[in-house]
Amino acid sequence: MKHDQAFGYPWGRMSEIYKHLTKSGVLARVSGRIVRARHILGIAFLALLLVLVSGASLPVMAVCSIVLLLAVAAFMPAPRVEEALASSGGGPESGLSRISGEHLAEQLPDPMIIFDAGGMVLYANKVAREAFQPLTEDTTLYLRFRAPEMHGLIQGVITDGEPRAIDYFERLPLDRWYKAMVMALDAGEGHPASFVLLFRDQTEMRRIDRMRSDFIANASHELRTPLASLRGFIETLQGPARNDAAAREKFLQIMQKQAERMARLIDDLLSLSRIEMRAHIAVTQSIDLANVMNHVADSLTPLANGLEITIERQIPAHPVKVLGDRDELIQVFQNLAENACKYGQSGKRVIMRLEEENGPDGKEVVASIEDFGPGIPSEHLPRLTERFYRVDVETSRAQKGTGLGLAIVKHILTRHRGRLVIRSQAGQGSTFIVRFTALETKG
Template identity: 80%
Template sequence: MSEIDNGTQKSRGLAGQIVGRIIRARYILAIAVLALALVLVSGVSFPVLLFLGIVLLLAVAAFTPVQGPQEKQSSRSEGMEGGLSRISGERLAEQLPDPMILFDAGGMVLYANKAAREAFQPLTEDTVLYLRFRAPEMHGLIQGVIADGQPRAIDYFERLPLDRWYKAMAMALDAGAGKQASFVLLFRDQTEMRRIDRMRSDFIANASHELRTPLASLRGFIETLQGPARNDEAARDRFLQIMQKQAERMARLIDDLLSLSRLEMKAHIAVTQSVDLANVLNHVVDTLTPLANGLEVTIERQIPAGSVKVMGDRDELIQVFQNLLENACKYGQSGKRVIVRLEEDGNSAGRDVVASIQDFGPGIPSEHLPRLTERFYRVDVETSRAQKGTGLGLAIVKHILTRHRGRLVIRSQVGEGSTFVVRFNAPEGRS
């Protein structure tokens, strides 16, 4: 079968070559047919006619141009060049996401793409780069590449209209002999990377600070117990209780740090399970009722008797509402009551499930509300530590709700209490 297939392919290839030659020689063939027609009209005998036909066919074969490999490659290259020529360099540059500026040996802008015009307004042709970018490092970059044509790069900070960090790269373009030299400036936006690095540094600094305080306390008490209070039984019992509390504080902080780390690792993984949020809230209320009773706080439930389904991870949602309800009981203790509410909100965009936890405590000043979900941010540091807070609880809540495509809204009025509202997009149908 393979030999037959190979023979068929060769036959098709030969037929294709013959057809191609005929197409290329169509004008010569037309002349040959016309000549034969004239000979026939003139009454020439068949042997002479046959001889003339053979001569004409040989002439066609001899004078038909045949494309060799180099000619074929040249033809293909010409076709590619024709296609590329239709896509102008300016059109390509306009689509680049990073700013790009062409300039001459005098530092004058020859062209700036759309990203550059938007990032570095005002920037037009004939703008002098030295006047637009006044930072000394930018002047050094431009002057250096003009002087020796060697590519180089610097870190550049643009303050207006917004703080942006760029990696600015300059290089010379090959203009060709006899043409004016030109150069290109490329800017790679590093702002997000810098922001993440700064957040990481701040996070490490804050975590270190939070751990250093209890560690220093533990070391101090251990030294005291080894020295002056070695035989003081009353002091030993008091110090050991304080040391236990400090150790528990460090354990809570480490647990919260590990929780944040785990959440960040799976932040991109969407939840696929359906969970009964009414059951979750009832479980959280049952769990924290002893804590509330100890603080003389009453928890009121406004939760439907039936199931209310949302897409979510049960354990993570329990963590969210335990955190919110525990905060309401501790920080809203003076209000003596907390309301846990669950309802469905139908609108034109679909059905939302809204869970809220409301306390009637001192409330939160409005200037603190935008920053409550930041790591280690506290409205009152001493109160937070007295309530055994780590400053990471609401940051964990935010991370979990982001993964669940949920929204956290915080409403508070000083002297009237606070309400933490969690809104979910409900799945289709209800069981």
């Protein structure tokens, strides 16, 4: 048998060890670490040359071995991620072959993890590293994802190679729902088995589904009451009150109010639906917010006079520019000012203010509607912008409220990148404050 004269190992045995290390993936991981440290090794190589030039005495075999290892580490090509993803099959002429697999994986919007048959992470893209911290190479998936369903998913695909998918819920740092999918990768003959774990974020979809279900339930409840009332009055008019003129007149007035209430509710539902459909469309038009608030104050003057309320204006005479949709912002301030007149009626005055301030992120436009009515208990403030939420159901219905006004305000301001702040205490009135980023006016 032929032996290496320097080290005394059989060449056949060394070849077997090399094949085993290559097949298991250990050699690739070790070489990857060496490549990542190639600059340090290069410096060490130069330092060794200086030692040799200076005449320091070292064993010749040790010097040759170190020089060989340093040279290999310094010039060894980095392991290619695409070899773990799949054998490309394209030559140097191929356009896709010139694009790094790692670069493509880093651009994916969803988390992606590649792991070996032992569940060890070989690669995780940027989104995965941020979503599932701590997650690095050589992390064991079974320790990072402890849910039994995840273990079953990973082990099942490793066992038979058949792709699988499950719904996975991640609690920390935030509640997130994912569709987790695992499939085997075809790395080619002689390459170690590897697998890819993909996550599709479904949190927003589930949130929308839950909101839709709640919305339908609340809308059905709100419509059921006036419909039941209308049905009852119709049956009464068809029966006992058929020939009672006074009762007929009374019931018809009530039926008209119930029909108007349903019409208002449907109008608000349609308005909210239109706003949600436009939520992704950025506003680009410059408008004068001072003009908008003056328009709202003018349009509500008849309502205020009927309620014996004075609307005071503290609005600058010069234009105050913001990015916005004029019609939507009129709807915002009309809802807020109308609520102030109706629910703050006992205070006899409503103040509409518009100011410009220096905020932490630059100049801001601050619009506020203040009333001096009974105020809102603090426990209700966090929920005021929820659909159909009312502090006092009877009072809201008496004021012809639908429970959707502040929800509409919130959605419009979200599209406009505005912030709504509500300040109120029981017995001390309420102030609704809206903040926008100011536009610089060209003088």
